[in-house]
Amino acid sequence: MAQFDVASLSTHERSAFITALVAPRPIAFVSTLSASGVGNLSPFSFFMAAGYSPLSVAFAPVRSRDGREKDTLRNVRATGDYVINIATYDLVARLNQSSYTYPAEVDEFDAAGFTRAPSLRVRPPRVAEAVAALECRLFQVVEHGNGGASASYVIGEVVHIHVRDDVLVDGIPDNRRIEHVARLGANAFARITPATLFDLARPTEP
């Protein structure tokens, strides 16, 4: 096995290693509003869910090398609410375009060609084209470091869920009807199709 002391890796190398190894990652396609009401829409693959009561989710904007916060983080801090739209293969080209570093006054809904749909419990709109959307209230931002390339974990509670009727089976979202798209290292993505899925029941014996 090759050995790598993290202290000797550059920021670029750390990013290349961790995104290739902690993979595949789901993508939170996050819509927010600034304090003055300007919309923002950006993808974040440092994204996870854990815990059902409260229904808890976290994503992590990383600061730029010179320590600047992303607009999404600034908006979430200012307003306390956001929507996590679910990323699927049909959206991936426009979703990728929305990750371009537009000025704060540009709304990526318009820049990347998405349609706003109203949310019910939070102010930011959801993405009409998304198969599902999670309306979230901010619980806490946890900073791990505070300099360039450091992480801010945005932990939130899901307070309302939208799901397109055609992906529900017996009232539950069915993964054979949702073509999720996931992020890996470098520019790699994965497309989840019914052919790539398999079922495995939990063990019932030691």
Ligand SMILES: Cc1cc2nc3c(=O)[nH]c(=O)nc-3n(C[C@H](O)[C@H](O)[C@H](O)COP(=O)(O)O)c2cc1C
């Ligand atoms: C698929 C994908 C996943 C991404 N995941 C993250 C992430 O987890 N954290 C992050 O800081 N940036 C991530 N980015 C980059 C941000 O989307 C990009 O910096 C975006 O412009 C941030 O926008 P904002 O400043 O408007 O919030 C990702 C980009 C793509 C295309």
